[in-house]
Amino acid sequence: MTSEATHPTAHPAALYPNAPPGPYVQCCIRGGYPITHAEAFRWATLVAEGTDRHPPKDLDDLDRAVHLLDLIFCKYNDLDCFPVTNPNDPEGKEMSWLVATTPRRYEYFPKAEIDEKLGKNEDFWTPSIQLEQSYLDTNAKEALERKGFKLQSFHTAFWSLR
Incomplete structure (x- = not known):
């Protein structure tokens, strides 16, 4: 048995006879729930208080907030919380926070899409493939709530280039 979290899906040409011609690039995507910058700051501050660490200085202290949130989320196998580059961030900070609840999933994307979105526009927020919210995602959301x-509505984003 294989896991979608660790094994790539089939190449689009093998799945869809009408798939556009390549080249394709394989990228990781994850689904989860966006949170506001203020909510990420609040969570990080709570973690700092509970672990006797320095809190983030302000909403823009991403390094400290990521470090503090990682102290909690690294304890759970498929949960993570990270700012994702988003040129259309509603708060104007050009990145949005995502609490990822799905396992990492590797999909093939047309190279032109990757060059445009990730290369030119640095838009990790809007992949053309959207994951479906599962029972486990809903369960994680309800537990956090x-x-x-x-948490906001379920969303899919490019996760990393690693």
Whole structure:
């Protein structure tokens, strides 16, 4: 048995006879729930207080916020929280926070899309493939909301180039 989290999906030409001609590039995507910059700052501040560490200085102290949030999220196999480059961020910060709840999934994208979105526009927020929200995603969201966290609607983003 293979896992979608660790094994790539089939090349588009093998799946879809009408797929546009290549070349294709394989990239990682994840789905999860966006949070506001203020919510990420609030979470990071709570973690700092609970672990006797320095809190982030402000909403723009991404390094400190990521470090603090990682202290909590690294304990869970498929959960993560990270700012994703988004030129259309509604808060004007050109990145949006995503609480990723899906496993990493590797998909093939047309190289032209990757060159345009990730290369030219640095837009990791809008891949052409959207993941479906699963029961496990909903379960994670509900558990976090019971703890008082404010999550937005399910969203898919490019996760990393690693």
